[in-house]
Amino acid sequence: MTEAQKELIKGTVPVLKEHGVALTSYFYKRMFAHNPELKHIFNMGNQQNARQQTALATAVLAYAEHIENPAVLLSAVKHIGQKHSSLNIRPEHYQIVGKHLLASIQEVLGDAATEELIEAWKVAYFQLADLMIGIEKDMYDQMIQNDGGWTGWKPFTIVKVVSETAEIQSIYLKPTDQGKLPKHEAGQYVSVRVFLPELHLYQPRQYSLSDASNGEYFRISVKRVATEGKPEGMVSNYIHQYFEVGKQLELTAPTGSFQLIESEKPDVFISGGVGQPPLIAMLEHLADKKEDKPITWIHGCRNPDLHAFKERVKTLENQHQNITSFSFYDEAQDADADVLVGWVDLAKIDASHLPQEANYYLCGPSGFIKKHFQYLTNQGINAENIHFEEFGPASLQLN
Incomplete structure (x- = not known):
């Protein structure tokens, strides 16, 4: 040029x-x-x-x-x-x-x-x-x-469906050809392709893998976003409505740079709404490794009934003394010591659980990420230690 x-x-x-x-x-x-x-x-x-x-x-x-x-x-x-x-x-x-x-x-x-x-x-x-x-x-x-890797679209069979909440389903998938699964990094995602009769189109969507790599199955956790008459939310709604054990979905291989960083630093996970899937994969990976470094888990959603993975996180917290979790509920009434009322507010978390030298992982809508990125940097956290995954096409330029 x-x-x-x-x-x-x-x-x-x-x-x-x-x-x-x-x-x-x-x-x-x-x-x-x-x-x-x-x-x-x-x-x-x-x-x-x-x-x-x-x-x-x-x-x-x-x-x-x-x-x-x-x-x-x-x-x-x-x-x-x-x-x-x-x-x-x-x-x-x-x-x-x-x-x-x-x-x-x-x-x-x-x-x-x-x-x-x-x-x-x-x-x-x-x-x-x-x-x-x-x-x-x-x-x-x-x-x-990668051993078991592929390019393009590959058919997978649904082997289990678990309702995490009234809005979120976890779908367990194995290769239809019974081949090997490639190892994926905690935090990565796959694309899923579904044919929508209403649009006469195949439609792809990215879903984070919501479990640590295990060589047995992939798990995605899908929130139903039913926007009537509009493509937005059609795929998630269609999956919830029509996909069950034995049905097939087409997937591409795992990818994505939002990954758990292997280090001796403490880890802090902060999610809102359906932002948990990549973070729960990271938490499961750390639990499998029996890490003893401090781990803080912070999640916010509307109410306890819509809190996916709540029991799993509590189980991990009880099994591993280094894990501490906090839950924020918008609609909480009589909150106990383990529940905080309102939207996620990091100022309500004791500073000991938000250490200066830690790796921070944020996942949620762009406004959620901006708010907490700003708070953390204002507290002196180095921006290079704050990692985030935004829903949908990237729009954030944070540094």
Whole structure:
């Protein structure tokens, strides 16, 4: 890419800041109109609530702002690569996306889209695409190298279903071909693909693995989010309604960078709502290793009846003196010593359970993560020791 082309890219930053979501919204409509088969790959719920358009606009803006040194975006690019590999994105998809993205820039900007500008964005896009393709190839190669690993969609059979609460089901899965399961890291996720008759589409969703790696089964814990008549929540609702022991689901191999860090530091787990699955996998892993370092478990939900894994955490706490748990309930009435009323408030936790030198793991909605990240950093916790997993497309830029 020439210096002149970089200047042209940087010149579009103000437009992207003001109209980025409008551009990406136009892009997705155009792409799906010309290539409707891609609807089987994209989460159409996130299309409807505009989260995917916003995430793409944020990514395009960041790339334009750092066109002089795109290496600073490597961490974010790897995160996107993990999402792509979990959806079986392949090199040819980048050609389709590039064609429609460039056409969208030209059609949205009109006369402002000079030949030189479109050429600059063409060079920039395919430079990024080549980087992504290389990163994802390495990820696919690693999946294959893992004992029992695979790429693409693989059928799994449901062997057990457990109702954790009225809203959350844990689904236990084994490979339909009875092959080996690859080892996964505590905190990773798989993609699940379901055919939705209402939409006449396959729809993928990511679900964290909610148990430590065991070589016997995968477990996902799915909250029913029934948004009537809308793709958002359709997959979880469909799974709850129609999937039972003996039925099949298609999965991609485990991936994701939200992983338990093996160290001698204490661990603090903080979750809200259905944010527990990756954290409970981490807790189970630590319990299996019989770690004796301090472990703090903090969870908040609406009421005790909707508190998934409550008994399991209590059992682990009773078995391991180093584990201490705290529960916050929005609708708690006569709270006892083990229950705190209201939303999760770390100020109500004794500082001894929130040590300065610890690894912190946050999982929940973006507002939940922002609130507690801010609190922890205000208490002097190093931001590098705070790790988080956000629901849906990434939107948080915390440091």
